[in-house]
Amino acid sequence: MATRTRMSREARQDQLLDLGAELFADRSYEDVHIEELSEVAGVSRGLLYHYFPTKRAFFAAMVRRESGRMIETTVTDPSLPVLDQLKQGIETYLDYCEDHKLGVKAIFHGAASADPEIQEIIEQDLRVHHDRIIAVVEPNGRSTELMRIAVRSWLQFMRSACHQWLDAQEATRDEIRDLCAQTLVGALMALPEGSRPSGLAGLTPSD
Known part of the structure; x- marks a missing residue:
């Protein structure tokens, strides 16, 4: 038997x-x-x-697992130039979205939930990615409030763009990657001169 x-x-x-x-x-x-x-x-x-x-306990566990995996996966190489680190982070994020499509889509839908526990997990995830980006583009630690608003707003944009891309019929991965990268650089370089990140000094949005 x-x-x-x-x-x-x-x-x-x-x-x-x-x-x-x-x-x-x-x-x-x-x-x-x-x-x-x-x-x-x-x-x-x-x-x-x-x-x-x-x-609630089930969905919270699912969101927490996916969030933890994504945070671990999207760590970038600090020895790379700033732009290369940003692009690497976007690339690994797209990799994760492709490899865990269902989980990513589930989290996106769950973000609309009013449940405070689920919202706190999603908020913690956003804070980790936000702080990582700020540390890359402003290594001296002198980020401004306007810069932080720009980065956080961009994170929401990227999540929405990547979620839509998972069901897209025509948009390619490279197009989404370039769209996200150029949008982030454009947003940061559009800040007033005193709020622009030092890590991108000398760049223009088209760079």
Whole structure:
């Protein structure tokens, strides 16, 4: 008689989170019922609730996992020139979006949720990426409020652009990469002279 392989707790959680990403990818948070996951995964509701007692807990775990992976993946090489670091960060972000399409789309939909726990995870993720970019373009640590607003606004733009690109029929990866890179540089160089980042000194938006 064949023995049934027993999955570890971590492996089972990852399996459920992967399957859950499929449910949330093209549907709003409110439209998904956690009980659907037990049917898709072929597990009892009792086992599902053992791992994730509520839909909120499940979705928060999924967002936290995807956010952590993306933060780890998008670390850039500090030895590279500033523009190359920015482009590398965008490239690795696009790589992650391609490799984890369902999870990324699920997070994008979840961003519209009013749940404070989910919003805090997304906010923490934004802060990490924001601080990384500021550290690259303004290595002396003298960022201005206007510069920080520009970077944060650009992050929202990039997320929206990449999410739309995942379903795009004509826009290419290179076009999205260049659009995001040029938009960031353009936004930073459009700041008043005293607010422009020192790491981009001498550049123009077309550079």
